[in-house]
Amino acid sequence: MNKSKNKTLNRKIISSSASVIISLSLVLFVVGLLSLALINAQKLSNYIKENIGFSIMLKENTNQFEVKKFNKSVDAMPFTKSTTFVSKDAATSELESDLGEEFVDFLGFNPILASIDVKLNPDYSNNDSLSVISNNLIKNSLVHEIYYQKNLISRINNNVKKLSLFLITFCIILFFIAFALINNTIRLSVYSKRFLIKTMRLVGAQNSFIQKPFILDGLYQGMYSAIFAIFMLMGSIQLVQAETASLLNITDLKIIGLVFILIFIIGIILSSLSTYFAVKKFINVSESELYN
Amino acid sequence: MNNQIIKLEGVSIDHLDHNVLDNINLSIKKGEFTYLIGDTGSGKTSLVKSLYAEIKVSAGNINIINYNLNKITKKDIPMLRRKIGIVFQDFQLLTDRTIRENLEFVLKSTGWKNKKDIDLRIDQVLKKVHLKDSKEKMPYQLSGGEQQRAAIARAILNKPEIILADEPTGNLDPYISQKIIDLLKEINLTGTTVLIATHDYEVIKNNKSRIIKCSNKNLQEISIEEL
Numbered sequence: 001m002n003k004s005k006n007k008t009l010n011r012k013i014i015s016s017s018a019s020v021i022i023s024l025s026l027v028l029f030v031v032g033l034l035s036l037a038l039i040n041a042q043k044l045s046n047y048i049k050e051n052i053g054f055s056i057m058l059k060e061n062t063n064q065f066e067v068k069k070f071n072k073s074v075d076a077m078p079f080t081k082s083t084t085f086v087s088k089d090a091a092t093s094e095l096e097s098d099l100g101e102e103f104v105d106f107l108g109f110n111p112i113l114a115s116i117d118v119k120l121n122p123d124y125s126n127n128d129s130l131s132v133i134s135n136n137l138i139k140n141s142l143v144h145e146i147y148y149q150k151n152l153i154s155r156i157n158n159n160v161k162k163l164s165l166f167l168i169t170f171c172i173i174l175f176f177i178a179f180a181l182i183n184n185t186i187r188l189s190v191y192s193k194r195f196l197i198k199t200m201r202l203v204g205a206q207n208s209f210i211q212k213p214f215i216l217d218g219l220y221q222g223m224y225s226a227i228f229a230i231f232m233l234m235g236s237i238q239l240v241q242a243e244t245a246s247l248l249n250i251t252d253l254k255i256i257g258l259v260f261i262l263i264f265i266i267g268i269i270l271s272s273l274s275t276y277f278a279v280k281k282f283i284n285v286s287e288s289e290l291y292n
Numbered sequence: 293m294n295n296q297i298i299k300l301e302g303v304s305i306d307h308l309d310h311n312v313l314d315n316i317n318l319s320i321k322k323g324e325f326t327y328l329i330g331d332t333g334s335g336k337t338s339l340v341k342s343l344y345a346e347i348k349v350s351a352g353n354i355n356i357i358n359y360n361l362n363k364i365t366k367k368d369i370p371m372l373r374r375k376i377g378i379v380f381q382d383f384q385l386l387t388d389r390t391i392r393e394n395l396e397f398v399l400k401s402t403g404w405k406n407k408k409d410i411d412l413r414i415d416q417v418l419k420k421v422h423l424k425d426s427k428e429k430m431p432y433q434l435s436g437g438e439q440q441r442a443a444i445a446r447a448i449l450n451k452p453e454i455i456l457a458d459e460p461t462g463n464l465d466p467y468i469s470q471k472i473i474d475l476l477k478e479i480n481l482t483g484t485t486v487l488i489a490t491h492d493y494e495v496i497k498n499n500k501s502r503i504i505k506c507s508n509k510n511l512q513e514i515s516i517e518e519l
Contacts, residue, residue, distance in 0.1 A: 193388075195384075196386055196387070196388060198384075199384045199385070199386055200386070200397070200401070201370075201373075202344070202346070202373065202378055202384065203373065203378070203397070203398045203401065203446065204370045204371070204372075204373035204374035204398070204401065204402055204450075205370060205397070205398075205401035205402075206370045206401065207370075209400075209401045210401075286347075287341075287346065287347075288308065
């Protein structure tokens, strides 16, 4: 009895179509990667925008106390992500090291001004906001000039927009390809059993009775594939984590958990639904169509 | 229908848009053992297929076991097939499971639930076709004759009122063919109607019974001497 059970089990394992599970796992893995990329696309865009900023050039001979007070007030403003005070001496020595010569001796005076470098919150990283911010700040008696690269900012914003649009379009197309691949793989697997389905019909089995074991198989295949895909995603996350820790949100357990649940649900639903429709199709086809 | 289990009136059957039988009449009584003969392409298989509602007739009335096949719905087809035992030339066993599982599938799909009853019925039919020792074998492990006997066991599981056998000896040698016919005759003796489509005239000569011939799109009853 045990021998026969083992034989049945072995046969079932083989017939559970390892190839279907491998194909499904790979497709679900790609879906998982895309989901992570989509979820992190906003973070990536913010990361780029947070590097956009401007410099507040301070007037000569300003009171250090007033500068500190002004710096604090800028820090507290809603558009500010972070500020860095660069003193006249620090800015001078940085420029001298860049130029490789002591230009103060050459000029006979130091034209460099102390400044506050401001990094913006992503929502304010555009020329319109910067123009308003600049007009308000310039009214302060300590401020000599507000400096930012208009062209660079508009180019960065345009590129971020284009990149986001491209990523979303790419993801949508790849999602469709993934679904089509899953459906096709399962259809092929059911197609190979079309004559068994025909025999089942001929011996008087009802459609639901024929469909049930196929759908159960599909459900298990979806489940195993999702589990394999999740393991592959975990491996990939481990691999890229160190490189992208500051850039992507892949250490966020909530996001990872959400993606894993999504993969599991997509795997089961897609696999079962595709199986249901494929079996239904072959139950209803005529004998001559079976040979086409 | 009274005593008639099959009744065809003015039936025409098309196969792939080609008319194979035209305006035929046929009546088979309960418990009869009938041969349906004819050349290849004469319409034997199409007629058998129309009897288990696999193909629709293009004209006429067709009745089998109190089912009017002109009016049968898709939902009722499985019910009809449970009352018919079908045997094919190429056996059509479920190749992915053992003989026991093949039989179990039929019983479960036709509403049998009790494991003991299922096992008992499987043992009964396998004993009848002398395949009890091959219960756990896969179809590919059996010879052609054994596979056909397994197919007959499957056909008689639900004690059908009629067995439709389409070329049941077509793939078998004369000795095994005779064994299969003996088995079908044995089943016929229990009251089951048997209709065999065949072109194996040796089998017919050795086992005399009613003969219907398909030729020129028509059906004609002939005697053994006319073969």
